[in-house]
Amino acid sequence: xxxxxxxxxxxxxxxxxxxxxxVAAFLLPVIWSLAPGLExxxxxxxxxxxxxxxxxxxAGMEFLFPFLVAMVxxxxxxxxxxxxxxxxxxxxxxxxxxxxxxxxxxxxxxxYLLLFASLLGALFAGAFHGFGxxxxxxxxxxxxxxxxxxxxxxxxxAEILRAYLLAGATLFPIAALAxxxxxxxxxxxxxxxxxxxxxxxxxxxxxxxALVPLLLTRYLDLYLRPEAAGPGLLLLFIYTLGFGALxxxxxxxxxx
Amino acid sequence: xxxxLAKNLGKxxxxxxVLTRVDFAVEPGEVYALAGPNGSGKTTIIRLVTGLAFPSxxxxxxxxxxxxxxxxxxxxHLGAVVEAPAAFYPHLTGRQNLERMAWMSGLKxxxxxxxxxxxxxxxxxxxxxRVGSYSLGQRQRLGIAAAILARPRVLVLDEPTSGLxxxxxxxxxxxxxxxxxxxxxxxxxxxxxxxxSAYANRVGILSGGRxxxxxxxxxxxxxxxxxxxxxxxxxxxxxxxxxxxxxxLRGEEVLFEGEPEQAVFALAQAGIAVRELTxxxxxxxxxxxxxxxxx
Numbered sequence: 344x345x346x347x348x349x350x351x352x353x354x355x356x357x358x359x360x361x362x363x364x365x366v367a368a369f370l371l372p373v374i375w376s377l378a379p380g381l382e383x384x385x386x387x388x389x390x391x392x393x394x395x396x397x398x399x400x401x402a403g404m405e406f407l408f409p410f411l412v413a414m415v416x417x418x419x420x421x422x423x424x425x426x427x428x429x430x431x432x433x434x435x436x437x438x439x440x441x442x443x444x445x446x447x448x449x450x451x452x453x454x455y456l457l458l459f460a461s462l463l464g465a466l467f468a469g470a471f472h473g474f475g476x477x478x479x480x481x482x483x484x485x486x487x488x489x490x491x492x493x494x495x496x497x498x499x500x501a502e503i504l505r506a507y508l509l510a511g512a513t514l515f516p517i518a519a520l521a522x523x524x525x526x527x528x529x530x531x532x533x534x535x536x537x538x539x540x541x542x543x544x545x546x547x548x549x550x551x552x553a554l555v556p557l558l559l560t561r562y563l564d565l566y567l568r569p570e571a572a573g574p575g576l577l578l579l580f581i582y583t584l585g586f587g588a589l590x591x592x593x594x595x596x597x598x599x
Numbered sequence: 600x601x602x603x604l605a606k607n608l609g610k611x612x613x614x615x616x617v618l619t620r621v622d623f624a625v626e627p628g629e630v631y632a633l634a635g636p637n638g639s640g641k642t643t644i645i646r647l648v649t650g651l652a653f654p655s656x657x658x659x660x661x662x663x664x665x666x667x668x669x670x671x672x673x674x675x676h677l678g679a680v681v682e683a684p685a686a687f688y689p690h691l692t693g694r695q696n697l698e699r700m701a702w703m704s705g706l707k708x709x710x711x712x713x714x715x716x717x718x719x720x721x722x723x724x725x726x727x728x729r730v731g732s733y734s735l736g737q738r739q740r741l742g743i744a745a746a747i748l749a750r751p752r753v754l755v756l757d758e759p760t761s762g763l764x765x766x767x768x769x770x771x772x773x774x775x776x777x778x779x780x781x782x783x784x785x786x787x788x789x790x791x792x793x794x795x796s797a798y799a800n801r802v803g804i805l806s807g808g809r810x811x812x813x814x815x816x817x818x819x820x821x822x823x824x825x826x827x828x829x830x831x832x833x834x835x836x837x838x839x840x841x842x843x844x845x846x847x848l849r850g851e852e853v854l855f856e857g858e859p860e861q862a863v864f865a866l867a868q869a870g871i872a873v874r875e876l877t878x879x880x881x882x883x884x885x886x887x888x889x890x891x892x893x894x
Binding site for chain 1: 646649650651652653670671672674675677678679681682685686687688689690699700702703704705742745
């Protein structure tokens with residue numbers, strides 16, 4: 344199973360959207376850290392390299408990262424359909440469930456690959472501001488960018504790491520949803536669009552207050568609210584598992 | 600037990616049936632060809648028997664196991680090419696693609712076997728080039744190499760000679776005949792009726808999603824054609840000769856299967872003059888056109 348997963352990861356790196364996504368995630372913090380309108384938009388004057396990763400998350404998690412995750416997760420199955428390689432794989436003595444589970448695992452790995460590229464870009468851009476201790480905040484902990492006093496490099500890094508781990512988890516259900524749609528439509532474009540449409544629709548459902556705690560979009564900013572991590576992560580896990588199970592069920596009897 | 604059995608097979612998309620009540624069986628060592636015009640249901644049958652698509656009616660059994668219920672277990676003995684040209688990962692070489700296939704098929708120590716199939720399909724020279732750079736014909740041959748890689752007991756091929764040059768077509772026909780000779784059941788969809796009639800055992804003729812005819816070709820039993828002075832008397836006589844079978848009249852000609860010397864000797868003894876004796880090649884193409892246009 345692990346070898347199968349590694350092979351799926353290998354295939355992932357040959358997908359164009361993956362390469363484009365990783366480059367975009369790397370460049371985003373570099374460009375943002377040089378942006379002249381930072382003070383006007385975020386009220387921020389960068390005083391430390393530890394503040395750049397937050398910029399990357401704030402900008403990326405709004406739309407770019409969920410979009411890239413939806414696109415790539417849909418492509419994990421959709422690319423095989425486009426290339427015609429899905430049929431030869433399904434002709435081998437491999438169960439469909441196993442195939443979808445492995446593809447789901449590869450799709451779920453992508454959010455962290457994306458965030459890792461983003462973090463690398465942020466650290467690269469942050470190097471120009473230095474990584475020493477500073478008075479202020481990372482933008483990802485108490486007090487936002489203003490902070491609550493002096494922040495040591497270790498504490499800053501811990502805040503950033505926690506935020507990135509939480510951000511990755513919030514992207515899991517989007518990846519799983521895209522894999523489900525890919526199993527349903529066997530098309531990258533249709534699945535990515537359906538995923539984004541579902542996420543946007545969920546965002547609009549805030550007009551039904553009773554539903555709000557159950558919407559996965561409610562937790563896309565979990566990296567800024569670590570105190571809500573408990574129930575948030577549980578719900579995101581249930582969504583991920585549910586979409587994954589649906590993908591398996593749909594694909595098990597799907598004509599290819 | 601047939602190696603491949605399709606029972607009352609049907610497929611429906613929405614309300615439209617694209618395939619109805621298809622029954623056929625392929626025995627071990629037999630080559631069964633599916634022929635029919637475009638859209639007659641050949642590819643649908645191929646997708647159904649390989650488990651890629653699910654039937655709306657009926658069932659498919661591969662070595663006794665239901666392909667759609669037993670899932671991957673039923674595909675242990677299956678080798679197939681379901682698309683022309685066969686699809687591969689373009690960033691990998693031909694050999695690397697086969698290595699992945701061998702691994703998925705559970706082949707232990709596949710290096711020698713991969714080399715063997717590459718050699719058989721004359722692909723050794725390009726084995727270490729990326730598949731993205733292969734010609735259409737090379738990809739198609741690699742597809743057939745992948746299909747026979749795990750020594751399947753049932754081989755299913757959709758238009759395996761599509762995109763091949765005449766040498767390649769000949770090579771594929773030879774290979775299929777060899778595989779059948781080893782006891783492999785071969786199901787092949789094709790438009791090359793004249794070539795396939797040289798070695799196929801049976802041909803199923805499809806039209807409008809139905810199997811309208813099944814022709815037994817028996818390439819192991821050649822048929823002969825006689826031109827004689829009195830065809831009706833000659834036919835009646837030959838029917839009584841032991842060892843001669845399938846005696847029938849076709850216009851002024853008498854057709855039979857068996858030893859030609861035996862037939863000529865019997866006719867000479869009865870005083871019936873033989874004007875001509877030739878091998879009668881069954882024109883599958885002409886027959887196919889007649890059957891399809893008649894539906």
